[in-house]
Every structure is written in structure tokens, then in C-alpha cells.
Amino acid sequence: MPSSSDQGIQNTLLLPPDDLARSLILASADDQNRPHIGLVGDTYTVLLSGKDTAGRFCLIDMHIPPGGGPPPHRHDFEETFILVEGEMEATFRGVQSTVKAGETIHIPANAPHQFHNSSDQPVRLLCLCSPAGQEDFFAEIGVPVATRTTPPPKLDAAAQAAFKAKVEALNPKYKTEMLQRS
Structure with a gap:
């Protein structure tokens, strides 16, 4: 019977070798070269994409102005928010709570949720999605903006209708469902 130290060695040997094609990434939301995406009045900066993490997760810095935040929705990936x-x-499964700087919330896959900045000051949060893919959805439906706090352009009625149609068309590809406001 193998000893516990032998078992530890065997488990270590099951790890794949270091992938030298992947490198350290230092990302800053204030870097002008990072993707800054304007969407639903908010600005999302992709700090780490699925390409950076071998598809395991993405990390997005979110600037949410007063009144901002997405409509109620759900999707098939895990999502964690760290309020900076x-x-x-x-709102999680219909129950509303207040989240303050320094707190973290986790949304399980497929659970209905939304967040909203009901204060008079901007909110900054980090959003971790696992597996990656949400950053690609944002890139397809949002518009590039200059910085992490640059607001997206205001949409007139025709542009809003076109945006909604685009989101609805892409929802199945990104396994996302928009829900009715309660």
C-alpha cells in the first residue's frame, strides 16, 4: 500500500507541465489599450479575457454611473462581483439587498439577478465570470469608448430598438436570457 507521501507525489505528477506559451499579464483599467466597452449607460473594461486565461474566466472592471446597471437577466456561467x-x-431571485464597497457577491449559474446603482455617486466593481465568454458578448453588443469612465453615447429610440434586437439575437449564442423587470 502506498504511503501518504507517495500518494502526494503521484498526485503532483498528474499536473500537466507549465505552459510556457502563456505569460504573466499585468492589467490596469486605466490603460488606454485595454478594451473599454460602453453598454446600457455603463462602461466595462476587460482586464482579462478568455484568451488570457485559457477560457477559464474573464475579469471585467465595471464603472456604473448613478442610475446604471443592466436589466434583470440570467446566464449559464458563474458570476462574482467585488464592489470596489x-x-x-x-436583486437575486427577486430579493433585493444593498452591497457596499469591500463586499463580494456571487451569483450561481442560471439564477435570475440584476444590479443597479441607486446612489448619486458612481460605483466601481470587478466582475469575474467563469468560464469566460461574457467579455465577448459585451464586445459584440457594446461600443468602444476612450477610457474606463467614458460614458457610451446616448441612444435614440431607433438605436435602442436596434440594440435590443441585437441583444435578443445574440442571447442564445451566449446562453443568456433577459427577464422582465419586476
Whole structure:
């Protein structure tokens, strides 16, 4: 019978070798070369994409102005929010709670949720999605903006209708469902 130290060696040997094609990434939301995406009045900066993490997760810095935040929705991936600055309202399965700077919330896959900045100050949060893919959805439906706090352009009624149609068309590809506001 193998000893516990032998078992530890065997488990270590099951790890694949270091992938030298992957390298350290140092990302800053203030880097002008990072993708800054304007969407639903908010600005999302992709810090780490699925290409950076071998598809395991993506990390997005979110700037949510007063009144901002996405409509109710759900999707098939895990999502964690770390509130860096400000205070926001989060609704999870119909139950609303206040989330403050320094707090973290986790949304299980497929659970209905939304977040909303009901304060008079911007909110900054980090969003971790696992597996990656949400950053690609944002890139397809949003518009590039200059910085992490640059607001997206205001949409007139025709542009809003076109945006909604585009989101609805892409929802199945990204396994996302928009829900009715309660």
C-alpha cells in the first residue's frame, strides 16, 4: 500500500507541465489599450479575457454611473462581483439587498439577478465570470469608448430598438436570457 507521501507525489505528477506559451499579464483599467466597452449607460473594461486565461474566466472592471446597471437577466456561467467603490442594489431571485464597497457577491449559474446603482455617486466593481465568454458578448453588443469612465453615447429610440434586437439575437449564442423587470 502506498504511503501518504507517495500518494502526494503521484498526485503532483498528474499536473500537466507549465505552459510556457502563456505569460504573466499585468492589467490596469486605466490603460488606454485595454478594451473599454460602453453598454446600457455603463462602461466595462476587460482586464482579462478568455484568451488570457485559457477560457477559464474573464475579469471585467465595471464603472456604473448613478442610475446604471443592466436589466434583470440570467446566464449559464458563474458570476462574482467585488464592489470596489460605492454602493449598489443587487436583486437575486427577486430579493433585493444593498452591497457596499469591500463586499463580494456571487451569483450561481442560471439564477435570475440584476444590479443597479441607486446612489448619486458612481460605483466601481470587478466582475469575474467563469468560464469566460461574457467579455465577448459585451464586445459584440457594446461600443468602444476612450477610457474606463467614458460614458457610451446616448441612444435614440431607433438605436435602442436596434440594440435590443441585437441583444435578443445574440442571447442564445451566449446562453443568456433577459427577464422582465419586476
